[in-house]
Amino acid sequence: MPEASSLHSLFTVAWRLMWRDWRGGELRLLFFALVLAVTSVTGIALFTDRLERALLLESANMLAADRVLHSPEPPPAEINAEAVRRGFRTASTLSFTSMAFSDTGNMLVAAKAVSDAYPLRGEVITTMEPFTRGAPVGHGPPPGEVWLESRVLPALDLAVGDRVFVGETELTLGAVIIAEPDRGQGGIVDNAGPRLMLHMDDVAATNVIQLGSRVSYRSLFSHDDFDRLDEFEQWVRDRFEGNYYIRDVREESEEVAEALDRAEGYLLLGSLFAVLLAGLAIALGARRYSERHYDYVAILKTLGCTSRRISSIYLLIQLQLAAMAVLLGSGLGYLVHEGILRALRASLQVDLPPPGAQPYLVGAMTAFVCLLAFALPPLLALRETPPLRVLRKDLTQTRFSDRIPYAFGIAGSIFLILWYSQDLVLTSLLVLGVAGTGLLLSLVSLLFLASSGSAGMKAGNAWKLAMTAVRRRRRQNVLQVMVFAVTIMSLLILGLLRTDLIADWQAQLPEDTPNLFMMNVTGAQVQDIEAFFAENEVDANAFYPLVSARVRTVNGADPEPAEEALDGEGGGSLLENNQLEPADTADAAAGSGESADGEGRRVRGRLSRRQVTWSNELPPDNRITLGEWWGDASRPGFVSIDEEYADWLDLEIGDILEFEINQQFVSAEIASFRSVRWDNMQPNFFIIFSPGTIDHLGATFLSTVRLETGQKLLLNDLIRQFPTIVVVEIDALIEQIQTIISQVTSALELIFALVLVAGALVLLACVSASLDERFHENAILRTLGAGRKLILSSLLIEFSFIGAVAGVIATLGAEGGLFYLQEQVFEQEFQLHYWVWLAGPALGTAIIAALGINSTRKVVHTSPLTVLRRVI
Amino acid sequence: MIRTSGLTKRVSTSEGELTILEDVDLHIENGERVAIVGASGSGKSTLLGLMAGLDTATSGEIWLHGRQLSAMDEEQRALLRAQAVGFVFQTFQLLPSLTALENVMLPIELKGDAGAGAGEKARGLLDRVGLADRWHHYPNQLSGGEQQRVAIARAFATNAPILFADEPTGNLDTATGGKVIDILFELNREFDTTLVLVTHDERLAHQCDRMIKLAAGRIAGEESSVEAVHA
Known part of the structure; x- marks a missing residue:
């Protein structure tokens, strides 16, 4: 043919x-x-x-951009030129601390000069009256103008339109800043006081920036094509051999990275x-x-x-x-x-x-x-x-x-x-999950086989009829149980994971999360500051002593880190990212959270000086993973190490570390390893000594406090009374993180709802798939005189039984899957969900019985003759 | 035209090997109408399946339309069926999702003729079996007799020279069965096909030229039909 x-x-x-x-x-x-x-x-x-x-x-x-480049000096002009050549939008900012003067007073401010195009993403919110809601504007102050944060105005007795002196120049107060997109970013330079924003062109006239001044340059880049941003990032990395880094929001904010990654x-x-x-x-x-x-x-x-x-x-x-x-x-x-x-x-x-x-x-x-x-x-x-x-x-x-x-x-x-x-871990997890389910199903099959000895349909009784049907159709039923179990397991895993993730995020930033870090506090000031807060009815938190230390030797030998490529380049930490001397910094990092790339972002700089502390009490959210915490029965000469840090330096319990602190050498034995929750916006430390070990070497103190909006003016009094302390406000950062987390939570809810619908449809399809045989069999039974009630009851029992078995397997699979997911993928602490052990089988029984009966209602409402004639 | 030699079919069961056909030799000439009769379980349908190339023998030879089936694989046997064989079954075996017309067109299309000619020929055949006005009906909208008439029309759609019929009236009442057989024989004469008819109805068998009796898998006798001789 x-x-x-x-x-x-x-x-x-x-x-x-x-x-x-x-x-x-x-x-x-x-x-x-x-x-x-x-x-x-x-x-x-x-x-x-x-x-x-x-x-x-x-x-x-x-x-305020898609990518940002930090540097303590002006970045090479070539970088900006290349960005423009690639069609990027660019802007720049320059942060420094300075004094702002009015006719009646002065105040330390965190000054920030911005170029015309600032901000590339987000908006600056300004108003004409302090402490009022503002309106967004798409730019910074024009040349000749200065914008100030609300609390500066009463402190300096200023109003919009008044003169403000910065360095050697006089500027006009043009607006009050309520919010700026990148307020939560940067280091101490950006957060050491209330904001003063001016135009980049006015900086030279202030004559504030001198050789050796603590300044922070930020180059901002933006493009709608994410791939081109990545290419540019790589170009900078290659061209400047690691001396300059372009970062995205994940590298800038560990908390956001955490939320987005999860x-x-x-x-x-x-x-x-x-x-x-x-x-x-x-x-x-x-x-x-x-x-x-x-x-x-x-x-x-x-x-x-x-x-x-x-x-x-x-x-x-x-x-x-x-x-x-x-x-x-x-x-x-x-x-x-x-x-x-x-x-x-x-x-x-x-x-x-x-x-x-x-x-x-x-x-x-x-x-x-x-x-x-x-x-x-x-x-x-x-x-x-x-x-x-x-x-x-x-x-x-x-x-x-x-x-x-x-x-x-x-x-x-x-x-x-x-x-x-594109993820081998997730793939292996799911494959293992399916394999485990398959194994369980084999056992269930054996159970069916073992109890299939009796003959006949036992049609005289709904229960016996259903159980006989379950056994007779055991092969199809095993398939059905598998499908039901996998579907319910998927829904349970997603549902429980969603609940746990959201609960974890809520725990990360509880209502009373401190929004103020106080550093550079001397021992003599501690009691006075505590008294200040008590007087103003503010709950103060504990003060942690801070000392700058460096690991010098491990068991007498030079430390051999697994990797130390990016030492000194700063990481995701708000405080590590500043350009101050190490003595001013702390690991007590609001913002130095766990990174998605494991050892990546937070590892940087570990062998440089770290801020260490000593304490009898294990800090909140810390957990001993190996060894013992000394507690009240502590003796000098011991140290507790963050477990990741220990891994990185290949440390073991009992190792002797020698530290260099204020040009003196101190040795301590490792007593324990700790897991540290870096994203909880609380002071956290890689290294904690037992009291009496380094107390004599001099320390400053760090504490946190929460000030509600109405108490913010107290800050002016605090700074006035204790002018040497450094106060860092992190309200903006907290608010931004809360916004992101709230959106991510909505996304989680949605995806879960969508998968829930998909799961329900699969269950329905699975029930439909078994209809043919049930139709035929029940038509014959009805022909032989079985009543509708008997058939419906037996179908209800049969589907309920299958649903219950599927529910039990699904619960087992879900807990197993969650254990792996939470421990390995989402880095959460797994806990058994006891209520699911009841809810899983109950859910399986209810859903499958309802779907089964709904789908098979036709079995009893179609005439037996019609059903039998359908058979070829 | 159809010849078997030492044809044997055994199957394995849980109780050991079961012989269904044993050493069957027979010869059917072109244009001959042969009935194979016997009691239930005598091996009639198995013999038909083997002769039509639907199944393979344990031993022995089968020649169909000049080709030795035992030397052919399933693909070759399928092509031979498409070329030379038509079927009518007791259970009609119509595709339930196709209309009567489409069922009749199907073998023509499978032979590679999907043009308008297929439809015309199928309509002509349906007209011939008295279903001109039922061509658009689905099998479940037709009575048993009507379905069998569609199956007969389908069997003649490709002008196959050999027609195998397995209990064609087994599912029909006597009157309907009689009418169906009349149509089958009428078309058989008209198309001059060789007809191999499996039946346990001796009255029907007597309408054929020859009747081969099977018993316990062996040929138990053979006789020419008087009725057929007088036809």
């Missing part, structure tokens, strides 16, 4: 079969599963793509579960479709259709189906994500950039990969159906092992997860 004609006829047959199968409802489940896959993956990908961009943009507001991890996990659930639905749909097509294929073969043509026909059907599913699913995915965004517009409060093409591509690819892995193997196995089946219905294909489709599905899942996550 002619080739073209043959191809044409192949297409015709494939199209006709597909169309007729569609009309007959045969393909609906498979198609629906494919659409579900594309919809959920495209929807989540669109949502995460846009949300991630939005969160990055929002986070970028914290920098949110991304969660969104990714949500997407993976959606893919996995969709894959399950497709596998179920394809399996049901192929089972219902054994007879088709036998007839086609009888009519002379070769196995190769059978494969071609079913491949064409699937490709046509996938193409339609991609079109429909992409559209639905867009609508789903758009609908969610609309519903959330109020709480998100972020202008979302338009979506790119990538999410659609991801959705389409997912559909085809899912099809290839989950649907094609059972469908292609149809080619092995013996034509003799037209005479003997009991014959099915025998050459193609039942396990092969599973092998394809598993391989496909692994590929999808790896491709989608």
